[in-house]
Structures are given as C-alpha cells and as structure tokens.
Amino acid sequence: MEASTQTALVLAAQAGDQIAFATLVEPYQRELLIHCYRMLGSLHDAEDLVQEALLRAWEKRATLTSPRSYRAWLYRIATNLCLNMLTRAPRRSLPPEMYPKSDPGSPLPESAREPIWLEPFPDDLLTDPHTGPEDRALRREHITLAFLMALQHLTPTQRAILLLREVLEWPAAEVAEWLNLSVPAVNSALQRARRALQERNVLPETPITPPPPxxxxxxxxxxxxxxxxxxxxxxxxxxxxxxxxxxxxxxxxxxxxxxxxxxxxxxxxxxxxxxxxxxxxxxxxxxxxxxxxxxxxxxxxxxxxxxxxxxxxxxxxxxxxxxxxxxxxxxxxxxxxxxxxxxxxxx
Structure with a gap:
C-alpha cells in the first residue's frame, strides 16, 4: 500500500470512517493471522485474536500518531494480545514432547484434552503472490510443526522476540519499545532463543530449495x-x-x-x-x-x-x-x- 494512500485511509478511519478502516486493515489480516498462529500454535485462537486486535485498533485509532507506521502498530497490538493470552494458557505441544514412547500392543488410551495440542495450519493461508520463491520457502519453514514444537520451549517473550526480529525482521529498537524492554535485553533474548532452536535444528540459515521431483x-x-x-x-x-x-x-x-x-x-x-x-x-x-x-x-x-x-x-x-x-x-x-x-x- 502506497504511503499516501495509507495516510489518507488512516486519517479517514480516525475520523470514524469504518469503510476506510476495513480497506486499511484488509491487506494485513493474513500476515497477522500467521504471526498469531506462530505465537499461539492454534489457528482458532489466532483467528479470534486477530479479530480482537482489529477491534482494539478501531477503538484506539485516535492514538496512532504516525500513519506511516500503521502496520507496525497493528503488530504491536496483536503481539501484546498474544503475550497476554499466553500468560493464562498452557503451552501447546504434540505427544512426543509430553509422553514416553508408546507400546503398540497396549490398549488405546482415551483422548487427552490436557495438555492442549498444536493445531494444523492450511498452506492456502500462506499464499502471497507478492513474494518470491525464496521468501515463500522460508515462510513455509517458519510454520512447520517442528518449528512450532521448538517455539513452545521458549518463554512467551523469547518467542515474540524471535518471531519479530528473526522471522519478520523488525528493528531491535522497535521491538524493544513494543515490549517495554531495552535493546540489549531484546538482543540477549534473541540469542538465547536462536541457540535453543539451533539445538533442535529447526531455524534455517538459508532459504530451503524447492522439493525434488x-x-x-x-x-x-x-x-x-x-x-x-x-x-x-x-x-x-x-x-x-x-x-x-x-x-x-x-x-x-x-x-x-x-x-x-x-x-x-x-x-x-x-x-x-x-x-x-x-x-x-x-x-x-x-x-x-x-x-x-x-x-x-x-x-x-x-x-x-x-x-x-x-x-x-x-x-x-x-x-x-x-x-x-x-x-x-x-x-x-x-x-x-x-x-x-x-x-x-x-x-
């Protein structure tokens, strides 16, 4: 979205134009959904949280002082809502993270609702015609079940910092401001998160090549x-x-x-x-x-x-x-x- 168009839409939305607001946020909804899914491990929770973030953005629209920073503002709202949710929700996982290996001869156990499980994410929602093959490959690698399982071992703040800095490439100073941290604290948390994921071999350093024939x-x-x-x-x-x-x-x-x-x-x-x-x-x-x-x-x-x-x-x-x-x-x-x-x- 061109800066002049975005500024005009922000000003119209701040004046109470709901159509302008809907036009403004529509390009960001899918990427916010992917970000919230990575944070939470649940597509349903991510969908609910994105709607809550957009409602919060509408309610607080008058507080945005820099129309050109609207995307960053939305990410800040959504990230903080995710962090709030993670303070009261147990981490999601898959059985290999929580249980010993099963004996195939044993009786089948009852379904377990706790711990809550990771949910699958449809690739159709990853589609972005404006990105190149390398960007699409990295986007796929940053939403695999292995990557999500590894994220669950990070603290919620480390998870947010890794995603914002490493995956979305937001500047450290901006992330620090969003999370009320110092820049050194953000950089330190990022290094710890990177080491944790590198130990599990799930944080690619280079784009993944296309699948072989x-x-x-x-x-x-x-x-x-x-x-x-x-x-x-x-x-x-x-x-x-x-x-x-x-x-x-x-x-x-x-x-x-x-x-x-x-x-x-x-x-x-x-x-x-x-x-x-x-x-x-x-x-x-x-x-x-x-x-x-x-x-x-x-x-x-x-x-x-x-x-x-x-x-x-x-x-x-x-x-x-x-x-x-x-x-x-x-x-x-x-x-x-x-x-x-x-x-x-x-x-």
Whole structure:
C-alpha cells in the first residue's frame, strides 16, 4: 500500500470512517493471522485474536500518531494480545514432547484434552503472490510443526522476540519499545532463543530449495500403500527413526516395527478401506484421511495427516484427529466409495 494512500485511509478511519478502516486493515489480516498462529500454535485462537486486535485498533485509532507506521502498530497490538493470552494458557505441544514412547500392543488410551495440542495450519493461508520463491520457502519453514514444537520451549517473550526480529525482521529498537524492554535485553533474548532452536535444528540459515521431483513419486507410493493396506510397502517409505502420533490420543510410536504393528492392529484392519485426499499443511504435504467401514457406501472424513520428508524418506506422520481443527481446509465431510481423484501434492 502506497504511503499516501495509507495516510489518507488512516486519517479517514480516525475520523470514524469504518469503510476506510476495513480497506486499511484488509491487506494485513493474513500476515497477522500467521504471526498469531506462530505465537499461539492454534489457528482458532489466532483467528479470534486477530479479530480482537482489529477491534482494539478501531477503538484506539485516535492514538496512532504516525500513519506511516500503521502496520507496525497493528503488530504491536496483536503481539501484546498474544503475550497476554499466553500468560493464562498452557503451552501447546504434540505427544512426543509430553509422553514416553508408546507400546503398540497396549490398549488405546482415551483422548487427552490436557495438555492442549498444536493445531494444523492450511498452506492456502500462506499464499502471497507478492513474494518470491525464496521468501515463500522460508515462510513455509517458519510454520512447520517442528518449528512450532521448538517455539513452545521458549518463554512467551523469547518467542515474540524471535518471531519479530528473526522471522519478520523488525528493528531491535522497535521491538524493544513494543515490549517495554531495552535493546540489549531484546538482543540477549534473541540469542538465547536462536541457540535453543539451533539445538533442535529447526531455524534455517538459508532459504530451503524447492522439493525434488522424487517427492511426488514418494507421495504417490504413500497414498497407494495406504489405500491398498500395503503395510510393508508403507513402512518401507519411512526412515528407521520415523515417528507417528495421533493427537488428541496421547500416544506416539517410533521406528518401523512399532509403526507397522500399530497399523496392522488398529488402522489397516480387514473390512476397512481408506482414501487419502491431498492438501498441504504447515508447509508440508498433507492428506485428508477418509475411512470406509464394512457395508458403508461412503468414506467418512476422520482427520488430517501431515508428513515431514527428509532426504527422500518420511520422517514423521502426525495424524490430527480433532474434528474442530479442519474447518479452514475445505475438505468435504464424506466421499463416495467409488469416487476417483486426481492427486496434485506440490502446488
């Protein structure tokens, strides 16, 4: 948005023009949503908080003294609302962060509501036609489940500083002013946060290259193995140390043998059929999981599996089974049993 246009809209909004305000904030809503999601680990909480931030911006519109700093002003409001929320909310996580490895022969536990789990984020909401390939690649890396899991180990203030300084590249002096800290305190917190994430190998120093052509073939084989109940073929696509989890079930399994046992005992059982509908989530390939039980005439949507692929093998499978997480993915609730689908994974 040109500076002159933004200034005119700010002045009109400050005078009470709601249409000018809506026009002014519309270009920033998606990037604020991504920022709040990174802070909170929940798409639903992020959506609610962005609306609260915009309401707060409308209520406090007269206090903005520099119309050209409107975007920064919105980020300051949204960041501080996130910090307030994090003071009263437990950190989100995934089962590998909270529980010991599960025994695939043990009875299936009840779903756990505490700790609260990370939620998936649809890649469609990451789309920005104004950014180049390198920027898009970094944006995807800064929203992966591995990155979000690592962020949860930072204090809320460290999390905010890392995202504002390292990901969004706001100046240290500006971040210090927003958070009522000194510049040395901001720089010190940033270094501690960087070290914590580098230890987990999730903070890329250079842009990630595009996926290799072999990834499409791997995903095609993954779908075929699921739909044909080919457990040996599916397990062969995994790394030796691959892990599999199904929040909100508080279980996780690691290694090909454990995962194969779980698949054969509880998932790919006789009389049950599966269909996978491709999508993308958290910068990674993902699939809507559809299950058809014996005698049923349709597949029922039951969850979303997000894959992480490392060096041509699947490193993790996170199957989100909480139905409330999926409204933003646009996946249909059912599919006809004989329906054919065209698969495009890398769009």
């Amino acid at each position: 072999q990834l499409q073939s791997l995903l095609d084989r993954y779908v075929a193995c699921w739909e044909q109940a080919d457990i040996p073929g599916l397990v062969a696509l995994l790394r030796e140390d691959a892990w599999f989890t199904m929040p909100p079930l508080p279980i996780w399994l690691q290694g090909r043998v454990a995962i194969a046992t779980e698949l054969s005992a509880r998932i790919c059982i006789p009389g049950r059929h599966w269909h996978l509908l491709p999508t993308r989530a958290n910068g990674r390939p993902a699939f809507g999981l559809y299950r058809q039980e014996a005698q049923a005439n349709s597949y029922q949507f039951i969850g979303l599996v997000v894959l992480d692929v490392v060096e041509g093998q699947i490193a993790s499978m996170v199957s989100f089974l909480e139905q409330s997480c999926f409204s933003s993915f646009g996946l249909p609730p059912t599919l006809p049993y004989e329906r054919e689908h065209t698969r495009h994974f890398l769009s």
